[in-house]
Amino acid sequence: MKILISGGAGYIGSHTLRQFLNTPHELCVLDNLSKGSKIALEDLRSLGDFAFFQQDLSDFRAVKALFAREKFDAVVHFAASIEVFESVQNPLKYYQNNTANTTNLIEACLENDVNRFIFSSTAATYGEPQSPVVSEESPLLPINPYGRSKLMSEEVLRDASRAVPEFKHCILRYFNVAGACMDFKLGQRYPKATLLIKVAAECAAGKRDKLYIFGDDYDTKDGTCVRDFIHVDDISSAHLAALSYLEDGQSTVFNVGYGHGFSVKEVIAAMKRVSGVDFAVELAPRRAGDPSVLIADARKIREKTSWRPKFDDLELICKSAYAWEKQC
Numbered sequence: 224m225k226i227l228i229s230g231g232a233g234y235i236g237s238h239t240l241r242q243f244l245n246t247p248h249e250l251c252v253l254d255n256l257s258k259g260s261k262i263a264l265e266d267l268r269s270l271g272d273f274a275f276f277q278q279d280l281s282d283f284r285a286v287k288a289l290f291a292r293e294k295f296d297a298v299v300h301f302a303a304s305i306e307v308f309e310s311v312q313n314p315l316k317y318y319q320n321n322t323a324n325t326t327n328l329i330e331a332c333l334e335n336d337v338n339r340f341i342f343s344s345t346a347a348t349y350g351e352p353q354s355p356v357v358s359e360e361s362p363l364l365p366i367n368p369y370g371r372s373k374l375m376s377e378e379v380l381r382d383a384s385r386a387v388p389e390f391k392h393c394i395l396r397y398f399n400v401a402g403a404c405m406d407f408k409l410g411q412r413y414p415k416a417t418l419l420i421k422v423a424a425e426c427a428a429g430k431r432d433k434l435y436i437f438g439d440d441y442d443t444k445d446g447t448c449v450r451d452f453i454h455v456d457d458i459s460s461a462h463l464a465a466l467s468y469l470e471d472g473q474s475t476v477f478n479v480g481y482g483h484g485f486s487v488k489e490v491i492a493a494m495k496r497v498s499g500v501d502f503a504v505e506l507a508p509r510r511a512g513d514p515s516v517l518i519a520d521a522r523k524i525r526e527k528t529s530w531r532p533k534f535d536d537l538e539l540i541c542k543s544a545y546a547w548e549k550q551c
Contacts, residue, residue, distance in 0.1 A: 224339070225249040225294065226466075229280065229328065230301030232259025234411045235343065235397075237267065238404055239299065239459040244271035246463070251293065254302065255279040260412040270407070280324035290331040297339035298332060299462055300325065303373070306417055307347065310369035311511045321372035326379050333387055340380065340392040341465050346451075346478070348374045348396060351514040355449070355484070358520035359396070359476050367512030377476070384474045391474045393465040398451035398480035398519045400458050402540040403547035410547030411455075419490055420452065420544050427498035428548035434502060436487055438509035441516075447487035449516040451480040454534035454543070464530035472527065480519025481535045490537070497542045 226243065230236040231252030237260065243250055250273035252264065257279075264275060278285055280302055303321045304310070310317040325342075332340060347370030349357045365371045380392045401420035403410030411421050425431045439446040461479045468475075485493070495501055524530050534540065 224296035225251065226297045226299060227251045227253060227293070227295045228299045228301065229253045230259065230303065230343075232256060232261065232264050233301055234413050235400055235455060235458055236301035237263040237409060238455045239301070239462045240273065241267055241270065241404060241407055241409055242456075242459045242463055244273070250274070251276065251295070253278055253280070253289070258413055263409060263412060266408055280328060281319070283327045286327065287331045287334065290335040290337065294335065295337050297341070297466060298328065298337055299341040299466070300328060301343045303343065305369065307367050307369045307512045308417070308510045310367050310372070314368035317368045317372040318375070321369075322375040322379070325376040329379055329383050333383060333390060338389050338391060339466060339469050340390070341462055342376065342380055342392060342394045344373045344377055344394045344396045344476075345370060346396050346398045346480070346517045346519065348377065349517065352517070355516040356482070356518045356520050357478070359478055359523055366514065369512070381474070391469050393469055393474065394476040395461055395465060396476060396478050397458060398453055398478070398517060400455050401452050402454040402456070402534070402543040405456050405534065405543060408550070410544070410551055412551070419450075419487060420494065420541060423491055423494040423502075424498075424541070424544040424548040426502035427494055427500040427545050430548060432503060434491065434504050435507040436491075436504060437507050437513065439506055440509075443486055443515055445486050445488050448513055449484040449486045449518070451482065451484045451518045452490065452537060452540060453480050453532070454540050457532040457534050461524065461530050464524070464528040468528045475527070477524035477527070478519040478521045479524060480521045481532060482519055482521055484516065484518040485537055490541070493537050494541045494545065497538050498545045
């Protein structure tokens with residue numbers, strides 16, 4: 224197939240591109256490089272060939288012209304704004320970039336007979352769940368504009384597939400992605416990153432002065448938020464499994480996580496162990512939009528696809544993130 228990876232220069236997008244380069248598919252990357260890394264793309268060219276289009280999804284006319292010209296068979300869609308706290312401060316950015324741009328990308332697919340769509344969604348669609356472990360059937364009650372913008376895009380996908388049955392989609396709801404590639408020089412280059420393990424690795428590598436814990440009065444075992452942390456290579460491989468699933472399967476949604484969680488304090492302790500660095504940690508007020516616990520019930524993706532995670536180990540995830548920060 225000829226596959227377009229939107230946001231393919233970003234953190235998860237570039238790791239997924241790296242895995243797709245091991246397949247016989249013809250690959251194209253679309254990215255405006257606002258957050259993505261041109262260096263990552265240049266490094267990945269040593270593994271295989273792909274086309275690169277530096278373009279913004281908000282330029283709908285150009286996107287539709289690209290689709291008409293290139294004749295894609297499938298889209299793997301990563302390009303999005305992803306910071307929860309920023310979404311509370313600037314919600315319109317998220318509805319425009321995440322929902323409006325995705326809607327127009329789907330329209331371009333329907334107009335050009337692109338009938339396979341893999342969508343990068345989020346556990347933020349569940350909001351503050353009543354149960355700490357959420358399945359794909361759990362209520363969708365996002366508590367921040369980031370989660371709502373992604374849920375709106377999910378609904379657009381579902382309605383598009385109802386209207387055009389041959390257009391099949393797979394929604395992947397990520398939990399907390401972390402770490403760096405296990406077999407290639409590739410990691411997270413996201414500027415001013417806010418993801419916990421990335422920030423902890425930067426602190427351990429001497430790139431930041433301190434790490435902030437945003438609230439220690441949550442209803443959890445140690446008062447800090449609990450998350451299901453999943454290695455980026457395991458998230459990336461889920462996209463290959465999802466595309467393979469759509470060959471015969473129907474449109475669906477999969478949680479992608481490990482099914483167990485760690486608190487912020489446990490992650491900090493793990494990073495300090497693997498790095499041997501006792502970096503500074505400071506308590507700060509809660510951030511708006513942060514639920515206390517989010518853990519995946521990810522049995523469905525294991526039952527319905529070939530996906531099998533390989534790196535379910537917090538210290539291994541921290542070690543890969545720290546090694547990346549020391550050498551990048």
